[in-house]
Amino acid sequence: MRLINHIPGRPAALLLAALPFIMIFVAYSIASDIRLTANPQDKLLPAPTTIVETAERLFTVPDKRSKEILLWNDTFASLARLLGGVTISAMLSLALGLAIGLLPYARSLFSGFIAVLSMVPPLALLPILFIVFGLGEVSKVVLIVIGITPFMTRDLAQRVMEIPKEQIVKAQTLGASSWVIALRVALPQILPRLISNVRLSLGSAWLFLIAAEAVASNVGLGYRIFLVRRYLAMDVILTYVIWITVLAFVIDWLLKSLSRRAFPWMEANL
Template sequence: MRWINRRPGRLAAVALAALPFVLALIAYAVASDLRRAENPADKLLPAPARILETAVNLATVPDRRSGDILLWLDTAASLTRLAEGAAISAGLGLGFGLLIGLLPGVRAGAAPFVSVISLIPPLAILPILFIVFGLGELSKVALIVIGIAPVLIRDIAQRTAEIPEEMLVKAQTLGASTWTILTRVALPQVLPRLIGALRLALGPAWLFLIAAEAIASTEGLGYRIFLVRRYFAMDVIIPYVVWITLLAFLMDLGLRSLHRRAFPWSGPAT
């Protein structure tokens, strides 16, 4: 049998998926041992045991100055900002995407503007956001919205424009108004696409969030990473990076589960 026709079984698929992670952990452990053999005080690659101990302390031991458990304090702050930015972006993406994709007049007036806005590097206007909105929560949420909302709008508009013309003609023949077509024909077809687009946008959203927190914040996952970098505290940075990755994975898994349960007719989430 050719390799292209060989499909791994369930157990083999799990083993193959875990293999790269195991190899990465082994490579890190070996590199850490080699560096600490030359310099026992090396901070660049702390021992896995040291990283695990620090991670447990971050999650269980209150800070001496504030009395808060830093990991959970930072997680709550970051997730709140991310949720607000993603929710606003999803609403804008769905609303404007439907209008641009369905109404030719709106498309002619708004599509070029959205296309240009989506090409602006969001991090380039971060100083402007801090000047206009201040250093509080609004500027951080605004950066996420500016970063991912235009992309969501373009994606939903494209999906709406791809609705078969025959379907729209049939709805109008049956007496459907523009509002009915918008809510009963177009909306059910683009909602699954919105979840898929939001999954893809979570990566950039995390990037914008961490960048904003690193520059101006007093709590947050990005703030903590950039705070301790000056001390070369890799035993703190690595657990935070792993934690961010795990949170992103769980959010993606949740959206994929929502897609499967809410829209089983639309096919598997990709």
């Protein structure tokens, strides 16, 4: 039997999914043990037990100065910026994608501009955003919006243009206006794609957020990582990196669950 016809069972699939993580953990543990054996004061690769102890302290012990748990403050600040930027991007890309995909005049007006904007490195615009919007929350949210909106818009517009012409013609035959066609024909078909685009853009959104927080912020996950790096506090850095990964995974899982519940017909076609 060909390999492409071999489908792992549930236990085998779970084992295969866990295998890369187990290999990384084992490799890190071995490398950490080697370095700590040679130099017990080494900070580059702290022992897994040290990371666990640090994580427990960061999640539960308040800061001596502010009397607050800094990790939770950083989490709430970063999530507010991330969700704000992603929400605005989703709304903009949905509106622009529908307009470009359905309206020839809008396509002529925006498609070239969006294509050029998608080629601009968003991080290169960060100093400009700080000058224009200041060092507060707005510049960080705007960076996320500029970073992920062009990609999402182009993909949604392409999906709208792929809608069979027969559906558009039938809707017009029944007397539907352009607005009704957008809401009743195009919108239901691209909403699942919008959720998929948001999921794919989350990695980039986190990158832009952490970069902005590292440059100019006094709270946030990215700010804290770059603050403690001067002390070579790798146990704190790794805890924050793992926590960011967990948050990203949870958000992605929630979006995937939303897509499955709201658009079961889409999942059935995959």
